[in-house]
Amino acid sequence: MSTTTLHDVAIIGAGISGLTAAKRLREAGLDVVVVEKSRGLGGRAATRRITLAEGGEIPIDHGAQFFTARDLRFQNQVGRWQEQGICFPWSEGFMTWQNGSLHEPEEQWKDTRYACRGGMSLLGKFLAKGLDVVREFQVDSVILEGGIWHLYADSAHPSSPVSARALLVSAPLPQAMKLVSDRLSLEQQEFAARITCGPCIAVIARYPDVTESPLWRGIQVRDMTSPISWMAWDSSKRTRETPGSIAVIHASPEYSSLWLQASKEELKNAGEELLKEAALIGGDWMNHPVDLVVHRWRYAHPKGPSTPSGFLKAPCHEPLYLIGDGLHGGRVEGAWLSGLFAAEDLLLKRSSL
Secondary structure, three states: OOOOOEEEEEEEOOEHHHHHHHHHHHHOOOOEEEEOOOOOOEOOOOEEEEEOOOOOEEEEEOOOOOEOOOOHHHHHHHHHHHHOOOOEEEEEOOEEEEOOEEEOOOHHHOOEEEEOOOOOHHHHHHHOOOOEEEOOOOEEEEEEEOOEEEEEEOOOOOOOOEEEEEEEEOOOHHHHHHHHHHHOOHHHHHHHHOOEEEEEEEEEEEEOOOOOOOOOOEEEEOOOOOOEEEEEEHHHHOOOOOOOEEEEEEEOHHHHHHHOOOOHHHHHHHHHHHHHHHHHHHOHHHHOOOEEEEEEEEEEEEEOOOOOOOOEEOOOOOOEEEOOHHHOOOHHHHHHHHHHHHHHHHHHHHHHO
């Protein structure tokens, strides 16, 4: 088997963990390539841009809404992002909906929540600067031959195959296991099986521009009977000059799982149902948008044990790592740390050879 380029490292997935690992390895002087199935960067730190009929464009976060910074290393990174104008402190905790009423944020949940004025996708775009990212490369198979990892696309992609001496897989864990589970130990396979990734239906609701901003920026719904887990006034993240009045609603994993096979038209029905529920929490006005967009995330809510290291390293001579927020407690911070830890472990392994 011959290839035009043999990279030091190939990374599957241009989410936060994959890009963080790639950036750290690139800084250390390695030849790194990232393959990504879509055109976007940042994974679930995603921003949809809607063009208004009257002109102008609105960024709307329909994936990860914010992030916290509890680990010192990530705090330092967030500090640099703030200096560069990428993110800002959005809120000190959120209101909660419980027992039929809204409650002020509890003291233990008042960590600073950061967001991006231009949308959460700015995180991925910033991390990807200077990196070799091959987009629209859906990995169909991973073959190890002669000590080299070969990644094949599921279509006639001009860059297929991509070959490298080391491989990091940052795709959602269920997808990652389909590609490389046979390279993991039985114990690692059993561990990964205990981690699930629940789906999420995200509703983007646009209201008349004259709509008065609500008193809340975000609401965490802690009612087990509600199909909603989260509501945000997305417009509170933007500048005053940004047009539009936008709310984003996330359904619970349980409710979202009922719509995994739904058509686009059926998903719109789910969105309308969620708006009716949102109106019970935020007010009747929430049930009367001028526009409605529904997005389905198949892998959105990792749940299960975390690895002490933040990653899984296969017991084979050729370096293979599984990384991502699902292996390190979820959240943007967990993804960033997972990618960083795996990259540093790989660098340590190389230095000891």
